[in-house]
Amino acid sequence: MSDSLRIAVLDRDSGFLQVLSKRLERLDWEHRVLASAVPTDAVVSMRLSALVVDLAVLGPQAWIWLERLCAALPELGVVVCTGPSTVAQRVRGLRLGADDWITKPCHPEEVIARVQSVVRGRRRSASRAESTPTSAGEVVIRPDRYQAFVGERSIDLTRREFELIELLSAAEGRVLEREEIYSRLWGYTMVRGDRSVDVFVRKLRQKLEKASPAWRYIHTHFGIGYRFAAESLEVVDPSDVPSSIPVEWEPGDERELARAQEQQQLASGAL
Amino acid sequence: MSDSLRIAVLDRDSGFLQVLSKRLERLDWEHRVLASAVPTDAVVSMRLSALVVDLAVLGPQAWIWLERLCAALPELGVVVCTGPSTVAQRVRGLRLGADDWITKPCHPEEVIARVQSVVRGRRRSASRAESTPTSAGEVVIRPDRYQAFVGERSIDLTRREFELIELLSAAEGRVLEREEIYSRLWGYTMVRGDRSVDVFVRKLRQKLEKASPAWRYIHTHFGIGYRFAAESLEVVDPSDVPSSIPVEWEPGDERELARAQEQQQLASGAL
């Protein structure tokens, strides 16, 4: 989602900066201005999608700096935007790892377009590399596998179920309205009376409970929607649980068990 | 191998073509010259890394042609190299999917450098350690031989089949969506309803299973795509099984078998 980017501009030309910043604001891209050479580490920590840089501010260090930066951050889009230059300079810059070279004076719109173009290329290759596992309670959500796990065991979610848990967990702690859930998962607005969200929440709850019975993950907010938050249940007195249960469950029996546990929890005051 | 590229130049400026061709020869890039607009399909079949194009030769069709091409071949690097233009035109071209825009007259060296820069971005994903054998389970994938082996015996994969296993195994553990597999193997975007990926997965599975029956390599993720991971089928001691599982297995029922074994494993140890 979100084609909102994160970029930095390394330049001192106040006119250029002002115009460009205004455009960036309107695009709603996160951006910051740097006034002088910044150590590579610092750039790393900014987690940028792209960097626009005027080599002039770097002085004689420019080439070395550029080379180091590009070597250290091959995923970073680097667009050089600088004054008049020779072919040799441009070729050198591009060979060192710059992704584009724009000659000033230039129109900010073109800068934007070229940055987008550069990032578009990156995105393609990096698309799934950014998938970082999330965890909540006992479950771990792994986008790279389109699946959630408890320990090493897959919960065996379907595509929609996974999308749902991914969405909910991304908003952990916040209540998401049905409408929002629906429109983010289905892509269009929910018609009144549609129960799809509820149904998938139920399926998801079932699977979560089966895989991680001691936790509650999805909480209903009456008249509003759902909230995702891992909450462990009070430990139930073992003597209450008949020892015969854990042995082998027939395909239909988990439900019974789940219900029994629910009753117990209710009784013990967990809610 | 392989900073040797395959590019095409769509232009009519004989001087430009001559100079550029000479440079390309020296770089030992495969290249060809096109004199007029070429249907997208034709470009697809050329299996290019990049295309340099002068929009002037395309006439009024230029924008449509460019848009179609970039949409169909997201992996193709497109560098527009054309005469004087307005900012609006350049922005438009870049937004439509062009990766760079060079204004003539220009130095061929800069064209080369920009093409390289564009391709460098693309390649990142494809730049796995070429020619380094990978192994998974019983199979060894040898890019240098364009073939996979079990022990010393070749699995006898065709070109596409090999490309597929190479792609999948490079992403071992991750789920690859059909669209991604398709676009990386065929080079252009998949049309809905295309079953090519499935068919090649089947062919590959057949050969893998024949060569290495005790392992499963390619796992289906319903509604998403495939995941490559070597998993050995624990061979269950036949004497353990028969009485407890009354069902008779038909000769072709490996799927049943696999499932049953999975169940057993679940039941026997893991919790």
Added chain:
DNA sequence: TGAGCTCGTGAACATCCTGTGACCCCGGAG
């Protein structure tokens, strides 16, 4: 406490997806 809405539940139903085998096309070799 009761009406009215909301939510959980199970199941039926419709749809979509995938595995599969058969078939067609094409370029190269004989």
Added chain:
DNA sequence: CTCCGGGGTCACAGGATGTTCACGAGCTCA
């Protein structure tokens, strides 16, 4: 020209998944 292997398409069938429905329990408010 014909044969052949590889690549790609098609239609079918079984299964997995998504969607809808009806019913009952739960929550809120008067």
